[in-house]
Amino acid sequence: MDHLIDPHVSRKRNSSKHWACDIREVKGSDVVELNDNKEKFSQTDDDGVASDLARPTQAEAEDAVRTLLKWAGEDPNRQGLIDTPKRVVKSYLEFYDGYKHDPREILSRTFDETGGYDEMVIMRNIRFESHCEHHMAPIIGHAHVAYIPDERVVGISKLARVVEVFAKRLQIQERFTAQIAKAIDDTLKPIGVGVVIDAVHECMTTRGVQKPGVSMVTNFMLGSFRDNSATRAEFMSMIEK
Ligand SMILES: [Zn+2]
Structure with missing residues (x-):
């Protein structure tokens, strides 16, 4: 490092922030239990636009994986693929776990x-x-x-x-x-x-x-x-x- 530069100079915040690009951000989400065993996600982005998305059931999600297996040219009923939809759906809970947490709270x-x-x-x-x-x-x-x-x-x-x-x-x-x-x-x-x-x-x-x-x-x-x-x-x- 250039020790001639006093590190304490110019470290004050610049109050006028400006962004390099247009960024929209999901600020946390709430999960609400519904009567029909579906969950509803409510998300609000930076612009204050809320979108309510009905969450499919696990069975519906597994069906969607079967559809994609067929799309790939496979037989979802083949022995080796029988439990694949269940595993894929379960893995999504890990891959997309971040929607349930609010970073600002952390x-x-x-x-x-x-x-x-x-x-x-x-x-x-x-x-x-x-x-x-x-x-x-x-x-x-x-x-x-x-x-x-x-x-x-x-x-x-x-x-x-x-x-x-x-x-x-x-x-x-x-x-x-x-x-x-x-x-x-x-x-x-x-x-x-x-x-x-x-x-x-x-x-x-x-x-x-x-x-x-x-x-x-x-x-x-x-x-x-x-x-x-x-x-x-x-x-x-x-x-x-
Ligand atoms: Zn990509």
């Missing part, structure tokens, strides 16, 4: 006692598995998350948990990156936040253009990470080690 328990610590906190190489919203194909990669606390810090496992919650939803990498940064910014009100994600999209490596070995890198910076090139450079140098 980050809400903060510690005010920072002991005067005002340097960068970095959690790097947070491994995640997500799925792209265009093909429902796996996105596998690592997230690097950093912030400079103002008055509040959060338990470091919570940063990994927030990555996990957003990963367990259908995603595009750009929005995923921004959602993590904005959730931290909204709850911790830090001096700055930086998120870098490096991931392989299997929809690109196993189909379509079929380019194995290609990864996509996105970053989203807020506050001092956006305004101060020295802060950004410090973050980048720490995650490249």
